[in-house]
Amino acid sequence: MSKIQKDKTTEERILAAAKKIFVQQGMAGARMQDIADEAGINKALLHYYFKNKEQLFEVIFMEAAGRLFPRINEIFLSDQPLFEKIERFCSEYISIVLENPYLPLFVLNEINRDPDYFLGKVWKGKNVPQPEKFLAQIEKEVAKGTIRRISPLNLLMNLISMTIFPFVAKPMFQKNLGLDEWQFRATMEQRKKEIPKFIIDSIKK
Amino acid sequence: MSKIQKDKTTEERILAAAKKIFVQQGMAGARMQDIADEAGINKALLHYYFKNKEQLFEVIFMEAAGRLFPRINEIFLSDQPLFEKIERFCSEYISIVLENPYLPLFVLNEINRDPDYFLGKVWKGKNVPQPEKFLAQIEKEVAKGTIRRISPLNLLMNLISMTIFPFVAKPMFQKNLGLDEWQFRATMEQRKKEIPKFIIDSIKK
DNA sequence: AATATTTTTGACCATTTGGTTAAATTTCGC
DNA sequence: GCGAAATTTAACCAAATGGTCAAAAATATT
Numbered sequence: 001m002s003k004i005q006k007d008k009t010t011e012e013r014i015l016a017a018a019k020k021i022f023v024q025q026g027m028a029g030a031r032m033q034d035i036a037d038e039a040g041i042n043k044a045l046l047h048y049y050f051k052n053k054e055q056l057f058e059v060i061f062m063e064a065a066g067r068l069f070p071r072i073n074e075i076f077l078s079d080q081p082l083f084e085k086i087e088r089f090c091s092e093y094i095s096i097v098l099e100n101p102y103l104p105l106f107v108l109n110e111i112n113r114d115p116d117y118f119l120g121k122v123w124k125g126k127n128v129p130q131p132e133k134f135l136a137q138i139e140k141e142v143a144k145g146t147i148r149r150i151s152p153l154n155l156l157m158n159l160i161s162m163t164i165f166p167f168v169a170k171p172m173f174q175k176n177l178g179l180d181e182w183q184f185r186a187t188m189e190q191r192k193k194e195i196p197k198f199i200i201d202s203i204k205k
Numbered sequence: 206m207s208k209i210q211k212d213k214t215t216e217e218r219i220l221a222a223a224k225k226i227f228v229q230q231g232m233a234g235a236r237m238q239d240i241a242d243e244a245g246i247n248k249a250l251l252h253y254y255f256k257n258k259e260q261l262f263e264v265i266f267m268e269a270a271g272r273l274f275p276r277i278n279e280i281f282l283s284d285q286p287l288f289e290k291i292e293r294f295c296s297e298y299i300s301i302v303l304e305n306p307y308l309p310l311f312v313l314n315e316i317n318r319d320p321d322y323f324l325g326k327v328w329k330g331k332n333v334p335q336p337e338k339f340l341a342q343i344e345k346e347v348a349k350g351t352i353r354r355i356s357p358l359n360l361l362m363n364l365i366s367m368t369i370f371p372f373v374a375k376p377m378f379q380k381n382l383g384l385d386e387w388q389f390r391a392t393m394e395q396r397k398k399e400i401p402k403f404i405i406d407s408i409k410k
Numbered sequence: 411a412a413t414a415t416t417t418t419t420g421a422c423c424a425t426t427t428g429g430t431t432a433a434a435t436t437t438c439g440c
Numbered sequence: 441g442c443g444a445a446a447t448t449t450a451a452c453c454a455a456a457t458g459g460t461c462a463a464a465a466a467t468a469t470t
Binding site for chain 2: 456457
């Protein structure tokens with residue numbers, strides 16, 4: 001039981017509750033009863049708004065995935081210069097995830113359970129990922145001689161890893177490095193600039 | 206149902222089955238019946254060897270965590286020079302995880318569900334993590350002028366992130382970048398040397 | 411071979427859990 | 441205010457699930 005917002009509509013309260021429970025417990029661990037309790041309503045009413053657990057889950061998952069994946073695609077598709085792209089990605093991505101630190105682990109976890117199903121849902125339609133452009137851009141910079149010779153694939157992995165992983169391992173980092181909530185946030189704020197600097201220092205010629 | 210090893214003892218078959226199911230489905234998603242089936246035995250026999258789900262899970266979890274955490278602690282505690290440490294960590298860690306690519310996500314996920322409980326189990330006794338030494342070592346190198354000024358915390362996060370995250374996001378990377386199993390492995394083999402090079406290029410003065 | 415011990419099984423139980431139903435209550439259109 | 445529609449609830453149901461038990465089968469001990 002937590003604070004039940006009286007101003008929100010019932011459906012909004014259900015979605016907020018479902019998000020909290022699903023993100024915390026995963027699809028398998030989440031209980032419809034817990035979601036109902038969290039929303040301050042009856043379980044039957046839950047099924048009045050969402051016909052079953054799977055459908056409710058899919059709404060939550062797609063909303064979560066929808067916040068994370070389009071941004072990754074942006075760095076593939078935009079027309080900016082490489083270094084600007086890297087800076088923008090880190091800065092914007094960290095901002096988004098700081099508001100929902102547990103989303104990445106949640107999404108990666110469900111993808112892991114059934115990659116084809118979930119990635120099929122996420123990347124449907126014209127939204128398929130096209131990393132070719134970004135990878136080609138890196139190769140072009142290598143050819144121009146502005147950056148050292150590096151495998152584009154590795155550079156991409158490095159960028160995404162350094163940006164996202166600290167959130168995935170948040171409890172571990174916090175506990176092992178003794179960071180409270182505030183210190184963790186501050187560190188991630190720093191990293192908006194530290195990561196691009198780290199990368200550029202490594203590859204710039 | 207999969208191949209049931211006749212040469213292994215029943216207990217070993219149970220542990221292998223439990224590992225497969227738990228790592229794939231997580232604690233909440235795993236079914237005792239599925240573990241029994243996978244081991245080619247009766248559910249009652251499962252409880253004859255392990256008194257309940259939680260106990261069986263803990264055996265699996267501790268075995269998994271025991272493979273991942275001590276290595277991280279090593280980079281904190283060993284006496285090697287910084288660059289060697291970084292190289293050794295990447296190389297050894299990737300080797301270990303290549304044999305069980307799904308362990309990191311599994312462990313991080315369960316830690317996330319109950320950080321204090323699980324991290325308490327993992328780091329019990331004299332095995333508590335002591336990052337101070339590693340962080341101090343970085344600061345010393347900065348002072349000596351061998352590497353540029355960088356926040357030790359950020360460097361540590363970068364190292365661990367680049368090493369582990371590709372495994373956590375394995376299905377996503379594979380699907381979105383079109384890597385089959387073999388190509389993924391080859392990429393990670395490359396990264397044993399690419400990551401240290403990437404880091405050292407960034408911080409060496 | 412006979413007996414004691416360990417391992418394995420099928421049948422069963424209690425609880426949890428997702429989901430339904432019919433009735434009650436509230437809200438809305440008039 | 442009144443009937444209809446939408447919202448909310450309590451009570452239930454069936455299937456799934458973790459766990460038990462007594463008997464059977466296999467193995468070890470003498």
